[in-house]
Amino acid sequence: MSSTRPGRERTPCIVLGATGSVGQRLVALLAEHPWFELAAVSASDRSRGRSYGEACSWSLPTPMPRAAAQLTVGGIEPVEEWPLVFSALGSEVAGPAEEAWARSGALVVSNASSHRMRADVPLVVPEINPGHLALARRQPTRGAILANPNCSTIGLSLTLAPLWLAFGIERLHVVTMQALSGAGIPGVPALSALDNLVPFIPGEEEKLPRETAKILGTLTAEGVRPASLSLSAQCNRVAVLDGHTACVSLALGREVGADELRAAWEGFRGCPSELALPSAPPAPVLYLEEEDAPQPRLHRELGGGMAAVVGRLRPCPVLGWRYVTLSHNTLRGAAGGALLLAELAASRGLLEG
Ligand SMILES: NC(=O)c1ccc[n+]([C@@H]2O[C@H](COP(=O)([O-])OP(=O)(O)OC[C@H]3O[C@@H](n4cnc5c(N)ncnc54)[C@H](OP(=O)(O)O)[C@@H]3O)[C@@H](O)[C@H]2O)c1
Numbered sequence: 001m002s003s004t005r006p007g008r009e010r011t012p013c014i015v016l017g018a019t020g021s022v023g024q025r026l027v028a029l030l031a032e033h034p035w036f037e038l039a040a041v042s043a044s045d046r047s048r049g050r051s052y053g054e055a056c057s058w059s060l061p062t063p064m065p066r067a068a069a070q071l072t073v074g075g076i077e078p079v080e081e082w083p084l085v086f087s088a089l090g091s092e093v094a095g096p097a098e099e100a101w102a103r104s105g106a107l108v109v110s111n112a113s114s115h116r117m118r119a120d121v122p123l124v125v126p127e128i129n130p131g132h133l134a135l136a137r138r139q140p141t142r143g144a145i146l147a148n149p150n151c152s153t154i155g156l157s158l159t160l161a162p163l164w165l166a167f168g169i170e171r172l173h174v175v176t177m178q179a180l181s182g183a184g185i186p187g188v189p190a191l192s193a194l195d196n197l198v199p200f201i202p203g204e205e206e207k208l209p210r211e212t213a214k215i216l217g218t219l220t221a222e223g224v225r226p227a228s229l230s231l232s233a234q235c236n237r238v239a240v241l242d243g244h245t246a247c248v249s250l251a252l253g254r255e256v257g258a259d260e261l262r263a264a265w266e267g268f269r270g271c272p273s274e275l276a277l278p279s280a281p282p283a284p285v286l287y288l289e290e291e292d293a294p295q296p297r298l299h300r301e302l303g304g305g306m307a308a309v310v311g312r313l314r315p316c317p318v319l320g321w322r323y324v325t326l327s328h329n330t331l332r333g334a335a336g337g338a339l340l341l342a343e344l345a346a347s348r349g350l351l352e353g
Contacts, residue, residue: 010033010034010035010036010037011035011036011037011083011084011346011351012036012037012039012040012082012083012084013030013036013037013038013039013040013082013083013084013085013086013342014038014039014040014041014042014074014082014084014085014086015027015030015038015040015041015042015086015088016042016043016076016085016086016087016088016089016094016097016098016101017042017043017076017087017088017089017090017094018041018042018043018052018056018068018073018088019041019043019044019047019052019055019056019057019073019185020043020088020090020184020185021059021088021181021182021184021185021187021330021334022088022111022184022330022334022335022338023041023043023088024056024058024059024060025060025330025331025334025335025336026086026088026335026338026339027041027052027064027065027068028060028062028064028065028335029279029335029336029339030086030339031065031067031068033278033339034278035278035343035346036084036339036342038065038067038068038071039082040071040074040080040082041068041071041073041074042073042074042075042076043055043056043073043076044076045075047073048073048074048075049072049073050072050073051069051070051071051072051073052064052068052069052070052071052072052073053068053069053070055073057185059185076089076093076097077097077100078100078101078103078104078106081104081105081106082101082106083105083106083107083351084106084107084109084342084351085098085101085106085107085108085109086109086111086335086338086339086342087101087108087109087110087111087112088111088112088334088335089111089112090112090184091112091113091114094110094112094114095112095114095115098110098112098114098115098145099115099141099145101143102139102141102142102143102144102145103141103142103143104142104143105141105142105143106143107136107143107144107146107342107345107350107351108143108144108145108146109146109148109338109341109342109345110145110146110147110148110338111148111334111335111338113150113203113207115145115147116147116149116150116207116211116214117210117211117214118145119135119222119223119224120135120136120138120139120223121135121136121139121145121146121147122134122135122136122146122147123147123149123211123214123215123224124146124147124148124149124215124341124344125149125154125157125158125161125215125270125337126270126271126277126280126340126341126343126344127158127161127268127269127270127271127280127284128157128158128161128215128216128270129215129216129217129219130271130344130348131219132215132219132224133146133344133345133348133350134219135219135223135224136345136350144350146341146342146345146350148334148337148338148341149211149215149337150204150207150208150211150333151178151182151244151327151329151330151333151334152176152178152204152207152208152233152235152244152246152329152333153207153208153211153212153215154308154327154332154333154337155244155246155308155325155326155327155332155333156174156208156212156246156248156308156325157211157212157215157216158268158284158285158307158308158327158332159248159265159285159308159310159323159325160172160212160216160250161215161216161268161270162264162265162267162268162285163250163252163261163264163265164216164227164229165264166260166264167252167253167254167256167260167264168252168253168254169229169250169251169252169253170229170230170250170251170252170253171229171230171231171232171250171251171319172229172230172231172232172248172249172250172251172319173231173232173233173248173249173250173319174208174231174232174233174234174246174247174248174249175233175234175235175236175246175247176204176208176233176234176235176236176244176245176246177197177236177238177240177244177245177246177247178201178204178235178236178237178238178244178245178329179238179240179241179242179243179244179296179329180193180237180238180239180240180241181241181242181329181330182201182237182244182329182330182333183201183237188237193237193239194239195239196239197236197237197238197239198236198237199234199235199236200235200236200237201235201236201237204233204235205233205234205235208231208233208235209230209231209232209233210226212227212229212231213226213227213228213229213231214226214227215227216229240296240297241296242296242300242328242329242330242331243296243297243299243300243326243327243328243329244326244327244329244333245294245296245324245325245326246324246325246326247322247323247324248322248323248324248325249316249318249319249320249321249322250316250319250320250321250322251319251320252320252321256321258313258314258321261313261321262287262313265285265287265310266283266285266287268283268284268285269283269284270284271284271340271344275343275344275347277340277343277344277347278339278343279304279306279336279339279340279343280306280340280343281303281304281306281307282303283303283307284303284306284307284308285307285308285310286302286303286307286308286309286310287310287311287313288309288310288311289311290311291312293309293311293312294309294310294311294324294325294326295326296326299326300326300327300328300331301328304331304336305328305331305332305336306328306331306332306336306337306340307327307332308325308326308327308332309325309326309327310323310324310325311323311324311325312324
């Protein structure tokens, strides 16, 4: 992995899949990033050779960054060396491309599911399991792959981690209502999305339990020993632009009062403040008092779109407690989470040769 000194000079990086839903968020966030500088963009053959401004059907409310618009879109193979690679490719193409970049010496931060469950790939939510980054040094390549978890899993895990640490969790049932932007660009056809709910998102109900167990798991010499908790998920696509909501019912390891649950969330900080990671929200879990909160349109941007917003904590007659949580899927659940992960890796020396 080639050298950089975060805070002193910006590390040049490439975004793979820069024209997509997550790629566009990365391009927008990198335009203002103090540590990393967008140097190259890549996408499919459809876009290759064109300027980013022409190739990308920009879908964010802020203007496309001018410097990015002038970059020429390249392919996803490592023909040039870049120390830092953000991958926003679909998992059908991400696997081999990310491996090739890791072989070339790059630190690859991936949003795809291809390598998340590999024993030597850290699956990290920086506030929860920063120590799992040590796995990156066990990879056989000159560079390494770091995995950002699934978009629903990140928000859910942020709300579970403080409870897991303080009380233990025996089992939980989660029903998600996931935004359209989670399906990428062009995404769900209008005739399927409007006036509708689609009660199936391929692979999602399997990812939630296995990724949560890895994130909350224990690092060992063999890899991560998954946390022992039983999680059942039902995942739905709903007609919301951004922001995944989850209704959670759970059985904790011991009797707990509402005040203790609230205190666990409100006291949870995660990333040590001395690291001063630029994308870290001041509080990763925000509790809202209003009886009808959280709502995607009103609350997804709280904490810069990097917080898991929680509300409606109340007793559950089946499992003990229940609550609702919301997180921004392309910010906290993808591009913002990937940047925070890269910042953590840089602060821990993983970008140094
Ligand atoms: N959307 C979310 O909320 C979200 C959240 C967390 C994780 N993720 C994950 O992040 C990744 C990207 O998701 P997305 O929603 O941004 O997808 P997307 O909107 O469909 O974008 C896919 C990107 O990959 C490029 N691409 C597609 N096929 C390619 C090929 N054969 N070779 C090279 N490039 C190719 C596309 O380029 P062209 O424009 O040239 O076709 C585009 O830039 C996925 O792995 C997804 O599971 C998404």
